[in-house]
Amino acid sequence: MNPYNFFAPTRVLFGPGKLGELGDQRLPGTKALIVTTAGKSVKANGYLARVEAELDRAGVAHELFDHIEPNPLRKTVNAGARLARERGCDFVLALGGGSVMDGSKGICAAAANPHHAADGSEQPGDIWDFVKGGTAKGLPMPNDPLPLVCVTTTAGTGSEVDAGGIISQEETEEKLRLGEPRLFPRLSVVDPELMLTVPPRLTAYQGFDAMFHGIECYISNLRNPMGDMTCREGIRNAAAALPTCVNDGSNLEARTQLAFANTLGGYAMDASGTTGCHGTEHGMSAHHHRLPHGAGLIMISGAYHRHMIDAHACDERYEDMARLMGATDADVAARGPLAFIDQYERLERACGVDGLAMSDWGITHEELPAIAAKALETNGVLFSHDPVPLTQDDVTAILERSWR
CATH class of the missing domain: 1.20.1090.10 (Dehydroquinate synthase-like - alpha domain)
Known part of the structure; x- marks a missing residue:
């Protein structure tokens, strides 16, 4: 029998109707950056409004970043990280599928870890410092990433219970991996009712x-x-x-x-x-x-x-x-x-x-x-x-x- 290491610390709320329990949970901060795609589905289907209502019920303030692409880009992740820092968000809530959860992990990492330029000045975080492979630097994260909560609306990637993500850079045609145990979501809601509208x-x-x-x-x-x-x-x-x-x-x-x-x-x-x-x-x-x-x-x-x-x-x-x-x-x-x-x-x-x-x-x-x-x-x-x-x-x- 082969030995193995297994670490999966995410608390999971699984089943139809579980989104309605989000506001009852002990959330990891007082102000969330809600991250979604640039598409209209989470708004049109009422999922964003339901998440906002649950956060309001929990007494948690929130900002919206609705710009994630189907394959999240370095520049978009960095923009989300800047917004989180500027607005004082102390955790991220990913509302969407695998791309949103992957991009959110990048935002959590970059928001908590500013980039230090060659002249020693502190710049907004750059996720390419921590992505592995290709032209990325693959550096260790000095600071703990922001905590992450996931509300998944698709059945595809399993990102709600893992610590990895894929980030792309169009200029160099690279699609590279971000992975770090501290990026496991703290809490994930897997509510199949949110998947009924997927084409x-x-x-x-x-x-x-x-x-x-x-x-x-x-x-x-x-x-x-x-x-x-x-x-x-x-x-x-x-x-x-x-x-x-x-x-x-x-x-x-x-x-x-x-x-x-x-x-x-x-x-x-x-x-x-x-x-x-x-x-x-x-x-x-x-x-x-x-x-x-x-x-x-x-x-x-x-x-x-x-x-x-x-x-x-x-x-x-x-x-x-x-x-x-x-x-x-x-x-x-x-x-x-x-x-x-x-x-x-x-x-x-x-x-x-x-x-x-x-x-x-x-x-x-x-x-x-x-x-x-x-x-x-x-x-x-x-x-x-x-x-x-x-x-x-x-x-x-x-x-x-x-x-x-």
């Missing part, structure tokens, strides 16, 4: 991302018994709930099951780690910033896992995942680890995402080698988790097999 296509992108967290952590060379437990339940619940959530989004039971799979995916990453499949997608959306992370993963995961199956990386685990996703023992006996691919492709068809094309997001065949090189350069730690090593030629080949 079908976004539900699919996010739900597949949640499932991929379990899948990749299950084959990762960091796998361990604690991670295996969360991975298996996450995969099983996601595969069962995804088609219903996509095709009947008002089904609260299915939404709750998918939300549970999503949170389990966050715990899986706390115990283990995703692989070069995630690293490859980060290279794609670093080049093409508007590409949704889940969509990119759907495009390449079939080819990535076929490569691992062809290499006999972990046949028994692929067979086990096939069963978790709905394969019978007879299916596995007949197809072996390829039964996993059969189930994955079935699920793609059931959710209407089997026809996604990189070219629809402007990715050309000619740039695939550059995407592979950038992915390996900036996300090497994820590729180090692969059950068999991937070369740049391997990553390029996976992209080429996936491209259309």
Whole structure:
């Protein structure tokens, strides 16, 4: 049995109606910076007003920063950190999906840690001081980040129970990782009622991302018994709930099951780690910033896992995942680890995402080698988790097999 380290200190309020309990909690400050996307959904659906009412009920003042992009940018995170400092906010409340929670973690770090210029003067915080890889400095944080509370409105990233985030910089086409144990949210609300309004296509992108967290952590060379437990339940619940959530989004039971799979995916990453499949997608959306992370993963995961199956990386685990996703023992006996691919492709068809094309997001065949090189350069730690090593030629080949 492999040893493991596991640390997941976030208090979680899980289930339909749990947002209504936020105002009863002991919150980590007296003035919150509420962080959302630049979109209208949290306002139009009344979620922002409900959060503000809960904060008012708790006697907590609040400011709004509604500028986070689908892949949060360095400059936006830094702007949020400046606003938090200027307005005297002593904690951050993330209201949204994975991008909002990732961006909020960056705001928490940069707001509490001013940047010291070469002349010794104190400047507003720069998240690139603490992001790891590429052109970022990867420095330790001298000060504790601001406390974070998350109210998640999607089932995708598991960021409500992990201490990591992804921050992008358009100028250098980098999508890099921020990670520090002090960035675990203090409190997270996972209320599936807030997910009922997510459109079908976004539900699919996010739900597949949640499932991929379990899948990749299950084959990762960091796998361990604690991670295996969360991975298996996450995969099983996601595969069962995804088609219903996509095709009947008002089904609260299915939404709750998918939300549970999503949170389990966050715990899986706390115990283990995703692989070069995630690293490859980060290279794609670093080049093409508007590409949704889940969509990119759907495009390449079939080819990535076929490569691992062809290499006999972990046949028994692929067979086990096939069963978790709905394969019978007879299916596995007949197809072996390829039964996993059969189930994955079935699920793609059931959710209407089997026809996604990189070219629809402007990715050309000619740039695939550059995407592979950038992915390996900036996300090497994820590729180090692969059950068999991937070369740049391997990553390029996976992209080429996936491209259309």
